[in-house]
Amino acid sequence: MRLIYCCGVVLLLTLFSRVSHGGNILVFPVEGSHWVNMDVLLRALHSKGHNITIVRNSKSWYVEENSTYYHSITVPVERSLGKEVITHLISTVIDFERGALPVTSFFNMAVGMMGTFTEAHRIVSEFASAMFDDQEFLRKLKDSNFDLVLTDPCWGHGIILAKYLNLPLVYNVRWLIAGEAHFSLAPSPLSYIPITGTGNTDKMTFLQRVKNVVMYLIGQTQHHVVVTQTYQKLCEKYLGPNSDFNELSLSADLWLMRVDFVFEYPRPTMPNFVYIGGFQCTPAKALPQQLEDFVQSSGEHGVILMSMGSFVSALPADMTNEIAAAFAKLPQKVIWRHKGDRPANLGNNTLLVDWMPQNDLLGHPKMKLFVAHGGTNGVQEALYHGIPVVGIPLFIDQYDNLMRLKERGGAQILQINSVDKDNFLKAVEEVLNDPLYRMNMQRLSRLHRDQPMKPLDNALFWMEFVMRHKGAAHLRTESYRMPWYxxxxxxxxxxxxxxxxxxxxxxxxxxxxxxxxxxxxxxxxx
Structure with a gap:
């Protein structure tokens, strides 16, 4: 009896210690694939006893209002970047890219989409205004005694509110408003560091360097337009006339970078950049029985997995039919995430699904190939499990992500305007039949896994470090306060x-x- 009593006391003390030392974290997430990896981080923080509060808008697409591992505060808004808006935007991009020449495609993404991007940030700024105009909301945040703000700085609302609350700021980051995050703070020589959207590698010809500089200047212009038309106005209205959004955005205590140098090209970095590439990847778990039976039925030929990411549920019907016809000619079994109409040429070897455990499928011993759009999450999971890729990039960073794998011998890339049955089948068969693709990806996987600490544990350590020390000012360079000259x-x-x-x-x-x-x-x- 005494033993049971002592064990109970120890357990209660342990639980009390865990709760009492847990941090109080305020989170401003981004929808879509950005939420998918943020969710992994939040679950891990919760498992360590931290209290998570998420600020979401009333039309949130991915972020649920009720959860077992976070509290939520919902801000009413009239419009949001919901599923319909994003789906329409992606469909427009796909239609344009399929009929575009390389030069027109380049200028469409660099210049033609400028108005669309600015409007998207205006919608986010309306969300920010709704927060600042709600005095009860602000009082609740101030009374909650948060230890830090965690945000994805792809949008700027979390940055401004962190300053308003005077809290340490941590980024779960790859993109900062209009460009890749490294370029905002770290020294970035354009002679060997490629700008996202150019398709360049770190070995550039003279003309590629010209393109790199032009794209950098366009990106800086986009950033200036977006910031001055949206976030700078919010800063002046709610933080005072002397507030500068660019300075605020660069003053974050910690940047959790969703890449590593197995994936990224070597480049200068900063003391408060912590690399957590692949932090969402885990060893494969057992598949649902139906999927496991289908995978096992592939025999010695194995399985191909196809997914175009969180935002693309279905490609145009004619392209879908071409891909289905190509799959039907293969001896492998195919699992395809597809929500559109059933392709007319679908073979008996292909299973269409609305959802699938992508990480677990990629880690299955029978997985042979991943057909993907090149989003950061999918590319990192393929790299983690050592699965070669056939990429069909759609827009923004996807071509550049896939180029990093192709450069290292682990992928083939098909432009969306060249996808037909023959080209698709040729690319798939080349990657399947040439063992070098798999060997190269397995080598990258070994490099990625050979670390002193798991990326997720590294992220948790540094977030707790910021909470323990009320920031990380000693790691911040003062360059963000300096004018460009x-x-x-x-x-x-x-x-x-x-x-x-x-x-x-x-x-x-x-x-x-x-x-x-x-x-x-x-x-x-x-």
Missing amino acids: SYYSVDVGLFLFGVFLLVLTTVFILMRCLYRTMCKPKVKQE
């Missing part, structure tokens, strides 16, 4: 050039005076 030492260069000209002019004048002084008497004597 000081950062690049343009003012110093002009000053030194001015000094050089002054010294040169002074020497010239002295020499001229000396010459006149010495030469005048001689002239008179003659």
Whole structure:
């Protein structure tokens, strides 16, 4: 009896200690695939005893109002970047890309979509205004005594509210408003670091470097337009006229970067950048019995998995039929995430599903190939499990993600305007039949896994570090406070050039005076 009592006391003390030392975290998530990986991080934080509160809008697509591992605060909004808006946007992009030449495609994504991106950020800024105009909402946040704000800085509302609440700020990040996050803070020489959207690698020709610089300038212009038209106005309205959004966005204590240097090209970085690429990946769990039976029925030929990501449930009907016809000619079994009409040419070897445990399927011993759009999550899962890829990129970063695998010998890429039965079948058979693709991906998988700490544990450690020390100011560079001309030492260069000209002019004048002084008497004597 005494033993049972002692065990009970120990258990209660353990639970009390866990609760009392847990952090209080405020989260501003982003929908779609960004939520998928944020959700992994939140579940892990909850399992360690931290209290999670999510701010969501009333038209949220992915983020549920009720959950067992987080509390939610719902902000009423009139419009949101919901499923219909995103689906329409992607359909428009696909239709354009299928009929576009490379040059027109380049300028459409760089310039033509500018209005669409700006409007999307305006919708987010309306969400931010709804939060700041709700005094009861703000009072509740202030009274909750949060330890830090965790946000995805793809949108800017969480950044502004973190400053308003004067809380440490942590990013779950790959994108910052209009570009890849490294370019916002870390030194990024354009001579060997490719801009997302160029399709360049870290080995560029002269013309590729020209393209790289042009895309960088376009990206900076986009960032300036979006910030000045949306977030800077919010800062001035709710934080005061001297607030600068760019400075706020770069002052985050911790940047949890959703890449690593097995996937990313080597490049300069910063002390408060923590690399957690593949943190959402785990060893494969057992499949549901129906899926397991289908996978096992593939025999020695194995299985192909196809998914176009969170936002694309179905490709255009004619393309779907071409892909289905190509799959029907293969000896492998195919599991295809597809929500559209059933393709007319669907073979008996292909199973259509609305949802699938992608990570567990990719980790199955019979998995041979992943056909994917090239989103960060899917690419990281393929890399983690060592599965070669045939990529059909749609927009933004997807081609560049796939290019990183292709450059390392683990993938083939098909442009969406070239996908037909023959080209698709040729690409799939090449990757299936050439063992080098699988060997290269297995090598990358070994490199990725060979780390002193799992990426998710690394993320948790550094978040708890920020909570313990009320921030991580000692890791933040002061460069974010500097104007561009000081950062690049343009003012110093002009000053030194001015000094050089002054010294040169002074020497010239002295020499001229000396010459006149010495030469005048001689002239008179003659």
